[in-house]
Amino acid sequence: MCVSVPGQVIEIDGTSGKVDVAGNTVEADFSFLPDVKPGEYVLVHAGFAIQKYDQAEALETLRLLREAYQVTS
Amino acid sequence: MELLAKGYRDEDLGRRILSRIRGEMDGAPTVRLMEVCGTHTMSIGKLGLRRAIPYNLVLLSGPGWPVCVTPGGYVDAAADLALDGITVITFGDMVRVPGSRTSLERARASRGRIVVASSVTAALDLARNEGGDVVFLAVGFETTAPTTAAAVLTASREGLNNFSVLVSHRLVPPALRLIMDDPDCAVSGFILPGHVSTIIGTEPYEFLADEFGVPGVVAGFELIDVLVALESLVHMIRSGAAAVNNAYTRVVRTGGNRKAEEIMAEVFEVVDTEWRGIGRIPMSGLAVREEYAAFDAACKYGIQVGGCELPPGCSCGSVLRGVLRPAECPLFGRRCTPQQPVGPCMVSTEGACAVSYKYGEK
């Protein structure tokens, strides 16, 4: 029920739009993220985009972790 | 995106974090951590983490699964509406939950119209396209409550008078306070819910560290997310530090989502609420404001939700407060199984007892 999935914004028209979630196009309401643009990543929960998904941050966190734990592969 | 997801599931990295956790816990007194959110309970079960972590690190499941804490009387009221010819729209998980005297499943078998949907938007569409009354069962925490609020605003704007919501939304921070206030409380750190925090941010949890000296880490749901949170909690506890940290920075901002919170505050006011099996928690629930009473099913149909007791013998309340583990309930795996659930924690796939049963945890 609280499951939320990340996806890439395809298009937005007012508060409604479409998001690509793992290759599937899903409808999403953008009332909570008025300044998001197509191409950006968002987290979708129960039909609403609830927060921006920061891909750069995700990569950086992972890089730092791998460095801290000396994962090389 | 796929690559990233893979990175957060990297088992090699996972093993290294685990070995750091083992090092921290070596010879240490038992540490009890609570994962508040049902989705974490589910991830931890699926990943088999309870078995992989050291024996002196205990993970308890908290009250953060809506199905488990929704009063039986709420389920009864929803079933009655369906039997009165009203279309009831619900998230799938609610269908099997036992109420005090009936369930949605039973109402459906007696020809009540119950529609399962994954979004309140589907309820709005039904109300627009069909003439009859439509009631959406609005359960869930701060992640879901704003979506209900947005739908009420839409209905109000469109004058959609056959649409209303039966609200049983709950707030996470007051429940954590109740757990900490309990003299039997054995929790020394919290894995805080990632998706609730996308809305409320990290500030509402600060009291855990400030007032109770207990650390909390906001975490995501992949292997690496959970392990990083565990490592950080264990490290803080072992070194006598307490802070509330955000380890899910890719979607959680310190200030949460202001816009969603505004919409939620426009439609709802915060009220005292009963949690099934746990009792009344001050300022832990949401009620529709008077301005939007026309869209509040409780007002519209004169519903008073009672019935917060659990089925006889069920210990869900103690399980959800971290006082008992599922397997310590005398009915667990005997009279109560996912096929024949007695209490709400066994019904939903993300309920603490169901997860424990499925993944064979002791």
Ligand code: SF4
């Ligand atoms: S095992 Fe069943 S009866 Fe016991 S606490 Fe869990 S849900 Fe309730």
